Structures are given as C-alpha cells and as structure tokens.
Amino acid sequence: MDKEWAYCKSSNPRAFYDGAKKFVNSIHASKGYPEKIQCPCSSCINVWSYPPRTVLDHLTSNGIYESYINWTFHGDEPRTTVQEENMESFENLETYKMYRDAQLNDDFMEPAPENIESDVTNLVNEAELPLYKGCPSTKMSATVMFFKFKARYGLSDNGYDELLEMVGSLLPEDNILPSSLYSTKKLLKAFDLGYEKIHACVNDCCLFRKDLEHKETCPKCGASRWKVNKRTQKIEKGVPAKVLRYFPIIPRFRRMFRDAEKAEQLTWHETHKSQDGKMRHPVDSLAWKKIDSKWPEFAKDPRNLRLGLSSDGFNPFGDLSSRYSCWPVVLVAYNLPPSLCMSKENLMLTLLIPGPKQPGNDIDVYLEPLIEDLRELWINGLY
Structure with missing residues (x-):
C-alpha cells in the first residue's frame, strides 16, 4: 500500500x-x-x-x-513487534517524535543525557506493542482512541474506568490495554509538551507572575489571590481563585520544524502564490503583501511564520442554562497549504482563559505570556 x-x-x-x-x-x-x-x-x-x-x-x-x-x-500481513521493523524506520514512528519533542533538550547543540536513547527505545517500544498478539492496533493508538472518546463525549472518570474494564474483559487475556484513567495518563504523560498554570486575579486585573509571583492580593483591586468560601467567607489559602492555562508556543513551533514534511509545508506559501489574480489563500491577500512591503527582511525568509489569532467563548459543561464560559485563544499558521492550515490538527490552542464571564477588554491581561513569546520570536528569533 x-x-x-x-x-x-x-x-x-x-x-x-x-x-x-x-x-x-x-x-x-x-x-x-x-x-x-x-x-x-x-x-x-x-x-x-x-x-x-x-x-x-x-x-x-x-x-x-x-x-x-x-x-x-x-491487505498487509500484521507485524507483531517494533523490533522486527528495520531500525532505520524507528525515528519515523509518531511515538518517537512525540517523546523526542517532549523530553529532549531544546538546545540542539547540547548533547542528550547518556541514558536518553535507552529511555526512548523502551518507551516507544512499549507504546508500539500490539494491543494483543496479532492485533494491528498498538497500545498507543488504542489508548489515544479511548481518551479521545472520553473527551469528545464528556465521559466521567469513573465511566471511563468502567469502559476500559468492560472492553478489556472482551479482549484476549494477553491484551495490554490500560485498565484505568490513571494508567492512561501515565502512558501519555511521557509524550506531553505540558502547559503552565498561572494564577489570576478574580477580577481580571493581573496575573500573579514575575514581580507579582509571591503576592497574596491583587495590587489593583485588593482581591485575594485565593478562593473565598461563599458560606463561611474564609479564604482557602492554597486554592487559587482563578487559573489561566498557557500552552507555550515555542516548543510547539520547534516540533513543527523538526518534522521534515511539516517544515516543507511551512514554506508552501512561497511557491504557491496565485498567478491569475484570484485569492485562494491568505498569501494572495493585500494584507499579506502589505506586511511584506513593511518588513522586507521578515519577508525574505519563507520559514518565518504568519500567524492568525482567534478567541471565542464556550460553555464547557454543555448546559445552555449555565452562565459559565471559558475562552480559548487559538493560533493559526497561515504558512501551511489551504487544506491544512485550518484543519483541527493544526489549530494551536495557546491559552485557556477561565470563566465564569467573558474577559472583555481585560483579555490583554491574559494575553501577556503569549505576547512575550511572540515578541521573543520577532525580536531575537530561534534557530
């Protein structure tokens, strides 16, 4: 095939x-x-x-x-172990790429830890084992499939555990399907790029980071950093009133450029501009050309990223009567071909702004960590 x-x-x-x-x-x-x-x-x-x-x-x-x-x-014959594969294809496995991006040092010039190769081999081999003898699906692919099912339909943690137990009982005894949510997260954790939890003022005044990292109250409105019990009005110290989740963009951009195929796709805009005056992609727009004329040095290198930012609120509980809404902030890389740049796999979640109400004009407070990384990329760049 x-x-x-x-x-x-x-x-x-x-x-x-x-x-x-x-x-x-x-x-x-x-x-x-x-x-x-x-x-x-x-x-x-x-x-x-x-x-x-x-x-x-x-x-x-x-x-x-x-x-x-x-x-x-x-139509192909099943393969039972990763070891049977040609070792040259080992680094092409998706699980290897995921682990490499999550664990290896971002500085390409520094040597990897001495035991990193054996760790990678063991983790990837475990993830790529067949779910049971003769099964074409791997432990990783089955785990991801079930975890996506949980997320898509809002399955509770207990419901997810019961589902795994039920499916596991129907599989052959030698199956290696994770038996619980805990074991699922443990398997996926090694391949996770992670995110940062940043405490925020309950009134959207500031983020408790940098100079405010150790502050207990908001310097602007005086609100406590910690949650206040509505019944007793006591401060529950150690429980933040609001938490912003930031998914750092620099490691994720590095992941994109480490993949040879993706790196080539990120320069698609340079060689596929419209030749008949019709707009088929943002590269054909007047806004794109205006940026090229305003910053010609930036435009010279086709690897430089052109990003779009979008945000909107949604109710995470799926209850129309609820007034609670979260606000995700999403980046789109317009360098990619039209068939890819708006696909869900390439929409990059960068911030998850907590509710219960929309941030309004205070959204700039929550954008601080993202803007700082974008400024770093613009001013100094990364190689």
Whole structure:
C-alpha cells in the first residue's frame, strides 16, 4: 500500500483530493468492493467503517492516520513487534517524535543525557506493542482512541474506568490495554509538551507572575489571590481563585520544524502564490503583501511564520442554562497549504482563559505570556 499511501501526500489541494480518491479506490478494490471499508483517517483510525465516498470525505477533511504504516486492515500481513521493523524506520514512528519533542533538550547543540536513547527505545517500544498478539492496533493508538472518546463525549472518570474494564474483559487475556484513567495518563504523560498554570486575579486585573509571583492580593483591586468560601467567607489559602492555562508556543513551533514534511509545508506559501489574480489563500491577500512591503527582511525568509489569532467563548459543561464560559485563544499558521492550515490538527490552542464571564477588554491581561513569546520570536528569533 506504500504507493497508494503516497497519493495522499501532495500539498496541492486538487492533487491531494485526486490522490485520496485513487487511494480509496485502491483500498476498495483490494477488499473486493465491499459495501463499507475501514476508514484510515486521523479521526477514525480504522475503528469505524463507512462507504467509500464517506471515507474519501474523511480523508480530505481529517488527513490520513500517519502512524498507520502497516496496512493490516487493507491487505498487509500484521507485524507483531517494533523490533522486527528495520531500525532505520524507528525515528519515523509518531511515538518517537512525540517523546523526542517532549523530553529532549531544546538546545540542539547540547548533547542528550547518556541514558536518553535507552529511555526512548523502551518507551516507544512499549507504546508500539500490539494491543494483543496479532492485533494491528498498538497500545498507543488504542489508548489515544479511548481518551479521545472520553473527551469528545464528556465521559466521567469513573465511566471511563468502567469502559476500559468492560472492553478489556472482551479482549484476549494477553491484551495490554490500560485498565484505568490513571494508567492512561501515565502512558501519555511521557509524550506531553505540558502547559503552565498561572494564577489570576478574580477580577481580571493581573496575573500573579514575575514581580507579582509571591503576592497574596491583587495590587489593583485588593482581591485575594485565593478562593473565598461563599458560606463561611474564609479564604482557602492554597486554592487559587482563578487559573489561566498557557500552552507555550515555542516548543510547539520547534516540533513543527523538526518534522521534515511539516517544515516543507511551512514554506508552501512561497511557491504557491496565485498567478491569475484570484485569492485562494491568505498569501494572495493585500494584507499579506502589505506586511511584506513593511518588513522586507521578515519577508525574505519563507520559514518565518504568519500567524492568525482567534478567541471565542464556550460553555464547557454543555448546559445552555449555565452562565459559565471559558475562552480559548487559538493560533493559526497561515504558512501551511489551504487544506491544512485550518484543519483541527493544526489549530494551536495557546491559552485557556477561565470563566465564569467573558474577559472583555481585560483579555490583554491574559494575553501577556503569549505576547512575550511572540515578541521573543520577532525580536531575537530561534534557530
């Protein structure tokens, strides 16, 4: 299937669609033209089956599941261990890339710790083990699938534990599916880039960081940094009244440029400008050209990122009667091709501003850590 999979690698939207169509037709034919085939998109990851037309729609919307390199659901023989693979392909595993991005030193010039290679090998081998003997799904892919299911449908922690227990009882005895939410988080933690928790004033006046890191009250309104019990009116010291969650952008940009394929896609805008005067991508807009003319040195290097910022409120509890709303702040990298720059995998959550009400004009207080990182990238840059 390697040749057919290559059809889906084009960055040109039309070529990508044509390639995905050939790809689906090839799978459909290899299975004997059944009514439904398993969908290898990044969302379904071969769990759900659909008619070929629906699979094509999924591939064009979600992209292909990158870790699916052994086509056991579509005609190939299953592989049982990572060790059987050619070691040259080890560094191409998604789990290896995730661990490398989360754990290795950001400074490319510093040597890695002596035991890092053995740690990487052990973790990746464990994550890439088949769920049970002969199973085409790995421990990591199954864990991610169940964790996504929990997040998508708001499953409680106890409900998630029961689901894993129920599914585990239906699998062969040698299965290695995590048995609880705790073991799931423990497996995923090693591959997590993490985020920062920053205490905020309950009235949106300031963030308790830098010079205010050790302050107990807001210097502007005098409100306590800590939660106040509504019944007793006592301050619960150690329990913050508000917490901003910041997902640092610099490690995530480094992750993008460490991947050769993604790094090439980030320069797509330089060679794919419209030649007929029609706007098909932000690179064809007057705003883009104005930035190029105002900062010509910035425009010279196609690797420099063009970012869009967006924010809106949502009710995390799914209850329309609730007045509580969170405000995510999302970055979009417009360097990418049109088929990728607005896909959910490439929408970068940077801040999660807590409720219960919208920040309004005070949103600039919460944007401080993000603006500082953007200024660092603009003024000094990173290599």
